[in-house]
Amino acid sequence: MPTLSLPFLGHGGDYNPDQWLSRPDILEEDVRLMQKAGCNLMSVGIFSWAALEPEEGVYTFDWLEGVLNRLHAAGISVFLATPSGARPSWMSQKYPEVLRVRPDGGRNLHGGRHNHCFTSPVYREKVAKINEALARRFGHHPSVVGWHISNELSGECHCEMCQQAFRSFLKDRYGDLDALNAAWWTGFWSKTFTDWNQIHSPTPQGEDALLGLTLAWRRFVTHQTVDFVKAEMEPLRRLTPDLPVTTNLMCCFGGFDYQTLAHQIDFTSYDSYPGWGVGPDEKNAAEAAFNYDYMRCLKNRPFALMESTPSQVNWHDICKLKKPGMHLLSSLQAVAHGADTVQYFQWRQSRGGAEKFHGAVVSHEGSENTRTFHDVAEVGETLKKLQDVRGRMPAPKVAILYDQENRWALDRSEGPRRDKKYLETVIRHYAALKRRGVDVDVIDETCDLSSYALVDAPLLYMLRPGAAERLTRFVEQGGVLTATCMTGRVDEEDLCFLGGFPGPLRPLFGIWAEETDALTDSECNGARMEDGSVYDTHYYCDLIHAETARVLGTYASDFYAGAPCVTENEYGRGLAVYVASLPGDELLDHLFSRLLSRAGVKPLVPDLPRGVWAASRGEYLFLMNFSGREQCLSVPDGTELLSGRAVRGTVSLPATGAAVIRLTSC
Numbered sequence: 221m222p223t224l225s226l227p228f229l230g231h232g233g234d235y236n237p238d239q240w241l242s243r244p245d246i247l248e249e250d251v252r253l254m255q256k257a258g259c260n261l262m263s264v265g266i267f268s269w270a271a272l273e274p275e276e277g278v279y280t281f282d283w284l285e286g287v288l289n290r291l292h293a294a295g296i297s298v299f300l301a302t303p304s305g306a307r308p309s310w311m312s313q314k315y316p317e318v319l320r321v322r323p324d325g326g327r328n329l330h331g332g333r334h335n336h337c338f339t340s341p342v343y344r345e346k347v348a349k350i351n352e353a354l355a356r357r358f359g360h361h362p363s364v365v366g367w368h369i370s371n372e373l374s375g376e377c378h379c380e381m382c383q384q385a386f387r388s389f390l391k392d393r394y395g396d397l398d399a400l401n402a403a404w405w406t407g408f409w410s411k412t413f414t415d416w417n418q419i420h421s422p423t424p425q426g427e428d429a430l431l432g433l434t435l436a437w438r439r440f441v442t443h444q445t446v447d448f449v450k451a452e453m454e455p456l457r458r459l460t461p462d463l464p465v466t467t468n469l470m471c472c473f474g475g476f477d478y479q480t481l482a483h484q485i486d487f488t489s490y491d492s493y494p495g496w497g498v499g500p501d502e503k504n505a506a507e508a509a510f511n512y513d514y515m516r517c518l519k520n521r522p523f524a525l526m527e528s529t530p531s532q533v534n535w536h537d538i539c540k541l542k543k544p545g546m547h548l549l550s551s552l553q554a555v556a557h558g559a560d561t562v563q564y565f566q567w568r569q570s571r572g573g574a575e576k577f578h579g580a581v582v583s584h585e586g587s588e589n590t591r592t593f594h595d596v597a598e599v600g601e602t603l604k605k606l607q608d609v610r611g612r613m614p615a616p617k618v619a620i621l622y623d624q625e626n627r628w629a630l631d632r633s634e635g636p637r638r639d640k641k642y643l644e645t646v647i648r649h650y651a652a653l654k655r656r657g658v659d660v661d662v663i664d665e666t667c668d669l670s671s672y673a674l675v676d677a678p679l680l681y682m683l684r685p686g687a688a689e690r691l692t693r694f695v696e697q698g699g700v701l702t703a704t705c706m707t708g709r710v711d712e713e714d715l716c717f718l719g720g721f722p723g724p725l726r727p728l729f730g731i732w733a734e735e736t737d738a739l740t741d742s743e744c745n746g747a748r749m750e751d752g753s754v755y756d757t758h759y760y761c762d763l764i765h766a767e768t769a770r771v772l773g774t775y776a777s778d779f780y781a782g783a784p785c786v787t788e789n790e791y792g793r794g795l796a797v798y799v800a801s802l803p804g805d806e807l808l809d810h811l812f813s814r815l816l817s818r819a820g821v822k823p824l825v826p827d828l829p830r831g832v833w834a835a836s837r838g839e840y841l842f843l844m845n846f847s848g849r850e851q852c853l854s855v856p857d858g859t860e861l862l863s864g865r866a867v868r869g870t871v872s873l874p875a876t877g878a879a880v881i882r883l884t885s886c
């Protein structure tokens with residue numbers, strides 16, 4: 221399989237010259253400015269279908285050839301896009317089946333983008349044809365270094381063709397209706413199916429309370445999206461087997477399972493839009509870093525930062541400008557966590573349309589004399605100093621489990637709280653691990669655990685096939701596992717485990733969770749630890765019995781005050797820790813600091829000040845200051861690459877500053 225392997229750290233952005241075909245002067249100027257900004261990589265043609273095929277079967281590719289030639293002559297490489305993220309109007313008019321159908325059965329009108337049925341044979345055929353034509357004409361163009369297919373795949377269609385595809389998917393999965401009825405517990409509320417055609421996708425107008433169906437639908441949406449991607453890629457794979465393929469993914473997206481998609485593409489790419497300056501940047505940094513580590517782990521390879529904004533977005537509630545220094549810092553953060561490119565949406569601000577006020581490298585003013593342009597050029601200069609980072613990866617001994625199927629099951633289950641806090645909790649735990657100065661992998665329940673010393677698995681409600689065995693073996697062989705309330709409630713079909721929670725993990729944790737209380741958002745309970753200190757806990761309280769586990773902390777209040785809240789169970793050569801509520805930050809800090817040392821995991825940098833992040837790629841150590849004030853840290857010896865200076869023992873980071881140290885020994 222080909223993969224992303226550029227001879228440089230990529231720098232550039234979405235380039236949409238089709239918006240400017242009537243302005244050849246601007247297209248010329250673009251190339252001059254790209255060189256000036258240190259750009260070497262553009263994503264071209266993402267939403268260009270109307271300009272590439274203005275009438276059915278009439279391909280007008282000459283303008284694109286001109287653009288690719290110009291970029292190539294300037295030494296700029298290209299991710300060539302397939303245009304399937306939005307269709308031309310003629311297609312929806314002539315073939316209404318390409319348009320999406322809503323859960324209520326109504327068909328959408330033409331408009332927006334991403335508004336297509338993933339099943340429609342017409343849509344698939346039109347996509348395959350234009351992709352084939354693009355691959356034939358440009359697949360071997362010397363500027364093209366990869367395919368960018370579609371754009372931010374998302375959504376679902378409920379048309380009759382999709383219903384049929386869903387039923388075939390179910391037949392493959394369950395074989396017969398008896399098995400399906402058993403898996404979905406359809407005896408409850410008389411929901412037993414006696415004919416496949418009785419099954420319809422979940423909809424508020426019909427069946428919305430059968431969780432087995434809901435879960436199966438989400439799995440089907442994953443399957444159908446991935447199937448569409450395979451169809452998109454077929455001509456590309458056939459005609460350009462050596463060109464790597466990606467599609468750009470989104471922050472915390474829950475519509476389908478990225479892990480399943482990742483098996484099909486050659487490298488992951490990610491669109492990152494944190495709300496810097498809105499709320500604490502330490503929190504924004506945590507969410508961004510979590511997503512970067514998730515992207516890195518999807519293929520266990522460096523990824524592309526396919527989009528970010530060089531200044532502000534135009535779709536947050538409040539669209540703040542990036543403060544001085546933040547563009548460089550936030551771009552370095554992506555590189556620190558595994559990005560081999562820094563790219564933007566978009567190169568030049570559109571004159572009209574929905575995104576005309578979205579930040580871009582070149583503004584409506586049109587020159588290089590803007591703060592944003594200088595910030596971008598600074599990133600271009602900086603990336604040149606970091607070339608050797610390319611391709612390097614960290615080797616984390618710590619992983620956090622974030623599982624998409626678990627998220628669907630937990631979020632949709634009724635009780636004990638409406639807002640389950642899954643993603644928020646995972647990111648909070650991730651941030652607490654990062655505060656301890658370690659590299660962290662973000663993996664799901666299907667991943668191999670053997671390279672880790674500590675695995676944290678918050679709110680692991682659903683245990684997918686093999687997960688309980690993998691977790692148990694991990695601990696038996698010496699690993700430290702941490703889990704929380706609501707662990708081990710259901711199997712992959714959302715059927716509760718019989719015989720006491722946490723189901724098959726009961727012996728591993730040595731506890732039985734008999735009941736679970738829910739707290740309001742403003743309530744908290746607490747864990748009173750052996751030394752008398754009390755730490756806040758939130759949202760859920762499992763009432764547990766310690767069976768073989770040792771009690772480390774007890775509930776501080778309510779009628780279950782004094783009952784076990786934090787336990788640990790020696791199991792095989794390892795340790796399984798259960799926190800029966802959701803720990804606040806102080807308890808997380810307390811537990812992780814003790815457990816990381818028990819697991820033998822050394823921090824990259826000791827005693828990281830709050831708001832300073834550390835991440836490594838091979839012998840390169842990145843330190844990033846999101847704390848808002850100057851910080852001085854003890855660090856190992858090496859050479860700081862941004863300044864070119866030797867580092868001996870300490871480094872000082874200005875507010876919104878960063879250091880990249882090539883360590884002398886690591």
Ligand code: GLA
Nearest residue numbers: 371372491493527533565578
């Ligand atoms: C997404 C899309 C882009 C653009 C940006 C704006 O990431 O992929 O086309 O709309 O958002 O932030």
Ligand code: ZN
Nearest residue numbers: 337377379382
């Ligand atoms: Zn459909």
